[in-house]
Amino acid sequence: CNPERVFWKLDFMESSLRMRRCLRRNYRGSAHFGAAANYEDDPSAKHDAERVMNASNASALAVEAISAGALNEDDEHARIDNRASDFDGEQQEDHYPRQSGGAELSVQVPSESHDTSTSGRDMAEDPSAVGLGYVPSELDERIMLELPCSMLRPLRVVRGTFQITTKRINFIAENIEANSCGDELSHNPEVKYQEKNRSWLISSLHQIYSRRYLLRRSALELFMLDRANYFFDFGTSEGRRNAYRAIVHARPPHLNNIYLATQRPDQLLKRTQLMERWARWEISNFEYLMQLNMLAGRSYNDITQYPVFPWILADYTSQSLDLSNPSSYRDLSKPVGALNPERLKKFQERYSSFDDPVIPKFHYGSHYSSAGTVLYYLVRLEPFTTLSIQLQGGKFDHADRMFSDVGATWDGVLEDMSDVKELVPELFYLPEVLTNENSIDFGTTQLGEKLDFVKLPPWAENPVDFIHKHRMALESEHVSAHLHEWIDLVFGYKQRGKEAIAANNVFFYITYEGTVDIDKISDPLQQRATQDQIAYFGQTPSQLLTVPHVKRMPLAEVLHMQTIFRNPKELKPFVVPMSGRCNLPASAMHASSDSVIIVDMHAPAAYVAQHKWQPNTPDGQGAPFLFQHGKATTSSSGGALMRMFRGPTGASSDDWQFPQALAFPASGIRSSAVVAITSDKEIVTGGHADNSIRIISADGAKTLETAVGHCAPVTCLALSSDSSYLVTGSRDTTVLLWRIHRMVTSLSANVSEAPSTPTSTSSNALANIIADKSRRRHIEGPIHVLQGHLREVLCCCVSSDLGIVVSCSQSSDVLLHSIRRGRLIRRLIGVEAHAVCLSSDGIIMAWNETLCTLSTFTVNGIVVASVELPFSGSISCMEVSFDGHTALVGINSCSEEGSFGTNRSWQSKQQGNETLSTGSNEKLDKCRLDVPSPSICFLDLYTLKVLHILKLQTGQDITAIALNKDNTNLLVSTMDKQLIIFTDPALSLKVVDQMLKLGWEGDGLSPLIK
Template sequence: MGDESLPPEELLSVEDQHETSEAGSKSSDDMMSQDSVDGIELVEEAKADEDGWAKMFIWSDTETVVARFDKVMMVTLQAITEGKILLTTHGLYFRQTGNVINVMTKETDQKEKQGDYHDQRWRLSRLTEVHGRRFMLRAQAIELFFSDSHELFLNFSDGARDRDRFYAKIRNSCQVPMLWSPKSLNPRVVFKKSKLSNLWKKGIISNFEYLMQINKMAGRTFNDITQYPVFPWVLADYTSESIDLSDSRVYRDLTKPVGALNESRLAGLIERYNDLVAFGFSEKEKFLYGSHYSSPGVVLHYLIRQEPFTTMAIELQSGRFDCPDRLFFDIAGCWRSCNTSTSDVKELVPELFTCPEVFVNTNGFPLGQTQDERSIENVALPPWAKGSAHEFVRIHRLALESDYVSEHLNHWIDLVFGYKQRGAEAEAAHNVFHYLSYEGAVDLDKITDEVDRNATESHIQNFGQTPSQLLTKEAHPSKYPGHARWSPLIHNEEVTEHLRYHTPSNQVGGKKKGTVKGAAVSIHVLSDFVIVVYANMSVGTYKFSTSRSGSKSPFSFKLDKHKGFCRKELSSSRNAIKRGSAAPSEMESNKSHLSVGSHSFGITIGGEARESIRRKAQQSRLTSAKDSLSTAELHASIVSCGYWDDTVKVHSVDGLKLTCSDTGGHRGPVRCLALGDDGALMVTGGNDATCRVWVVDHPDMAVALSDGYVKTALGEALDREKQLICCHILWGHVAPITCVSLSSDLDVVVSGSLDGAVCVHTVRRGTYVRTIRPLNRTNAINAARKITLHGTGDFCVAMEDHTLHSYTVNDVHLASTDAGEALNDMLITSFGSVLVTGGELGWIVCRSVRDLLVLSVLDLSRQGPIRCLSTTPDDLNPTPQYLFVGSDDGTVTIVDEDPQSAERSETVDFNGRN
């Protein structure tokens, strides 16, 4: 919709209009009378006064008004707030002007009626995505996603015209440097342009991530309980003592909707379906299933043990819990009901694959007793989960990522989001729901009878809404077969038994060369480009490529360049602490933390470059690994810490030129750092007991996270030319930081300190979450030595006393063990089930994250202690994944899976070790 259709006052900012009015009043050729000019000025003054509430926030010097929208609803999970929006070049401001309506009870908040209004602002510099949404099946809503993990769902009461104009204004008149959504708000267009299915087919993104993205594009949202994301039942065995995920018999048939899984039940439903016309139903109104696979009741059924869903479930039942026999208390019983009851065809929600807490009544809610006097507390889990909610979620997630589900998931997508959702194909697939669940089935504005309208609205709100249809004619493509798609090196515990290693001869390190260049302390791998940092502050770059079948070696690893980038004395441990800022005397024994190691270095291609590659991949414009290689060579940088001047430094890999040096406000040495998977976020830990969140080479993100365009008492506006920009200070520790790890996707950083405490913070907002103190066998100070966090929310921490612990970020203790050595580096593999460690013994040890039991050991001790570990990242590599190991003698060893031993292996279930 073009600007020419907008009212004149919205074509210019207030300031522009005022200047135009003044110019007009001074012109001798002005056609308007002085009274007309005065009238315009009065209108503008009134507009300015009307916007005064928004001026209570700090505005940028160049911020101007773009548009106003007076009839808007802000939709959240629990409430709908009526208000108005002021859109400026830099921000989106919301003021409540009407009622706050409870989603479940439809009651208005009496406090809000009394005029206690709340004004809110969202900075558009943080806006990353915008998606069209439906509200009450009408395509007149929009959802905005921000880089700091905020989301905003807005419904425009005056219809789609206002919604579309709002989005056009954002794209054309506002400063939104991080926005990369398509111009269209049509879900089908967005899905087609995204090309995400190509990444999924190749295995670059997981089944879970793909389903989350499809849900997002099809209008499913965590802000509207009536349109909550929907996930499939994937398993059919909830009674066995153990489960073999390689056995197709344990899986649900994904080619059929839940209601069609039981043939005898389906026969009865079909008979009723054929008889509906005789009972007065039109062909349009006929349905197989009166209930839906996703509705507010379904969501609250699964999530009743966790707030705010507990409160919402009580509100749905008029102030009490539902009948205990109808609550979610047994996963096997729930699956049985979905297979037998004619009124129960529900699918799942994402939390059943990610959040063990939904199965545990940690809040002690009085859920009652069933008719057979069974007390309801935690959800009864399958025997193969061994009574552990964490174990159930782990296996459930592995099942979702299994070969069977990967090969059949496209059929389920056809049913829920694709061409079998509606019409003749839906009828043939027995996938027909009540007509009021489908978009376009009814126009509420044309229902004049208030009783009929209320009944229709109630049905839409409470009995389920079918997602927007993404594919209307063609079937969703299937995933490539296992041998043709990318797969993590260690995708399950069984693979650990088939690992082998290779030590290339053409490299810098190795004792046989006669001179040791220093330990390999940090490795970073791109598509066919490997960067190795050595302890003597030199850097080796290697060309890496897989070999053709029949070659003696499975890959080629050749030295390209080797050069020093810093004098050793600038980073040696004995000079790392400045005089007067040494560690407390009782901690002197732990000075080893300041030695050069994997915690001292990070390598990144830069936030903007990394994001560019990701966007090209999603748009199918990344044609080969050479594209990412050229980007890497151009942008790759080494970030390092531990210097005498308390700075973090950046050197270019190409030329090893110093490009940036900054303290970020740390007082004393910067002891450790960690980079996020996105290449843009970095966290440092200092001797001052603080962590700092930085943005690396991504000025737009730096502005977004730090409000850097605003001049404040703290100083001038942000310098966009700086390669390193500190955005947040993380408080919570009382001792020097010794190790950090972060997950960009999870938006979480975990940090360990010299006194053994582990703190959890959010990254983008810099918010403190909690402190966890791993078990200590003695009263002596036991520093955290190394920590690694996975996107599933599990993390492992190695202590100075050689103990190893696994936790969740929600402070659930999973396991503890004695590692038997000092661990120098560790990582959790792609699917989150296996921990790989390397330490002073020179062994690569694979352990299960859930219990820390040893799965396999590779002996690399002839190269000395292991100093660092790295894998090829999944989002940049079409080739198989490899594990790179840096040893004390400077040798780089490459680990992969032995295909021959894998073919000979026997099936191992996910509960045994045999």
């Protein structure tokens, strides 16, 4: 590789939705010079190794290989009772020698854990490599099973030994490697990409799935608590069963019980209740499709059985995309091959006229998902670029046949008799599949055009805009109302039999599970040819349903989806009475389902108040919520020591004092930057003169714990959304990553009893509370020291779901670090920011106070949009909706220097393709918007256009804002000591009406007051 060039590849770190958003540095990257199909090369190197076969022209298989029976997996049921409780410390070793290792930890898990969900809490943990010939190191550890297997990697298949002990799962690699088809690559022990031996703690296993590989149900896919997953093929069904049983008998403490009772995909769908949760809008369309793919045997680890997603849109020519127009969408009730009536007639004629004694009739001689389809879409992204070259015999396909135009590809699947392909998940979340990040030469078309970025529809400004709108279309009400029809075709009752025939949905017979028994083909050459044929032609997912799929509820009936962002024009302000008893103005607030915590502006020596409230419950006096003020401590006039829920008479604002945290603040600390409130209602503070961070209680402001890691005062801190990680920035220029543990005593009441999806996240998951009960410490760490800043750190944020930390300092550049390894993964060069925040969609929003600009970027450094506030003023706070699409920005009428203004004129600049490729000389679409101040702006994160404005009164500069968990209420603290709650009053009436229909009898806050 060229040492002067920087190459990128896909990071396989997955979010809770199984999205792989981040790119990472590829130290072994290559420009693949000479791989273009039209490149003039040595004639001896030009050979055709294309193995994709058209089923209609392929020879028929032996009759003895045809079988309609499916393997029943219920014989793998094994009972377990007493679960292992040990969680041994695991050595962390880097699998990429060019990078240095991070901090290593030894932690324990409570033995009573039975929860089935997983969170990002273990992102800093990673499987270790082990030495050759692993030998158990503990007296109570013994080997339970050893058998040969192959581990599927993105570019090759690594052969080795699968070993299960009472403590670990080990893979001991051999020096023989194969490509993704199983062809042997090398016997050389010095092979360049030799795999290291791998080891995982049994206690890190979360899910286990039975998988097919090369037509055999001989594989297992293991999913870990940190969302890493590994695919092992054991060659035979018997080998797979033995491995499965050995794993179960090892009693993994966090293995989801659902996967112990059965491995049948249809039974797993019932047990997980995914369909019911989707129908109630508890999970998104994207998450549901990913889960269905996973249950049906589709895997990121097997290129021949990659997850399949539907074409959603049918409009790729309009200047603007109207998602409210049904004609903008593809007909989801029909397979791709049936979308064009004229072409369908030809398929039907072929079906009717086809007559063969061995091969059943079929409509389509190609498949909607295959290795070729996956590489067609993902060829611009490593490791798929390299894999495409390998499978094409050392060259790319001809440029005219490669993915170059979204609209042209859609036309092709409508017109071409051999093209019925669907889409891949990445086209709904990863704009880099449409760009050429590594500047690869893919060749030149017959028209002389150089193949580079994918051409987008007119309605898409750039790849980020296309992906965003594509995802919005997938999650639209129209698609939600019809997605079950497509599921019936691909995973459901229309996949096979008479219903498939009636739906024009019949594919070549060997693509269906159970129709071919590869072990009954006696001729090894024919057996191998059959495997090659199906591996590259495509495989139909396992059938999950034999009855029609349920419909999704109408969105208007789903109350938890009626957020303030859905219809902001209906929001009304409600001022909480007796503001003197609210502990205002606030530097930080936290709104849970039953309380509001307010920390005042004196942080870290802050006064703390905890108020009772019930959102979306009318109080009978005009407010759509119940609010009752919290308890106070000793009054300034020597009153009672403690008063709880004091009435409106007999107390002035001076008489109402709240407990104060004992602290010695460092000088020059901004109070709002050094306070964060956990989901357990505990307050984390920085800015102490002794350089510490502290956890204080919301009830009494008592110091619960102190931790020290910095060499200078903490200037900023932030929690992940699930409160599992804390990041702190300091004047010592470093950012520290800490893990936050929950108190065991408070867990039992918070554990959700609802069945979870296989990869769902939950901050209440006992399985992910890595806490040593003997010490009961809240703060663990620092687990990583994140370096790269040259001056004082101003702001930081962390996402356990995305696995990244974002920080900015007084020096230029915004830095992105990895949670798992603590390494710098990207530097946004030249981006100066005084505040940053991170959305669940991977959009970074940065505020530059000096230039008065607000900008957004992807986690891979692509500039998305920028707005300018040309007058003096300030942004006091920023929040992002839980869906990651909308930002709330508090705009004050005066800056910190005290200058005032009346109106703000914002200039919106959405970046075009030029910004993505060169970062300069971009064409900007400009519009000017008048924004009054003080106010709260609703901004589209992808365009930074103002969606709505909540205007406040003069003198009500905003000090803090907070959203409750379901985003139905917005709490605003103002400088004039007011607490204003914005909500839709009609929602509370709907909630009460629904609860009354269920037989609820409410009595206000009395159940909450003990």
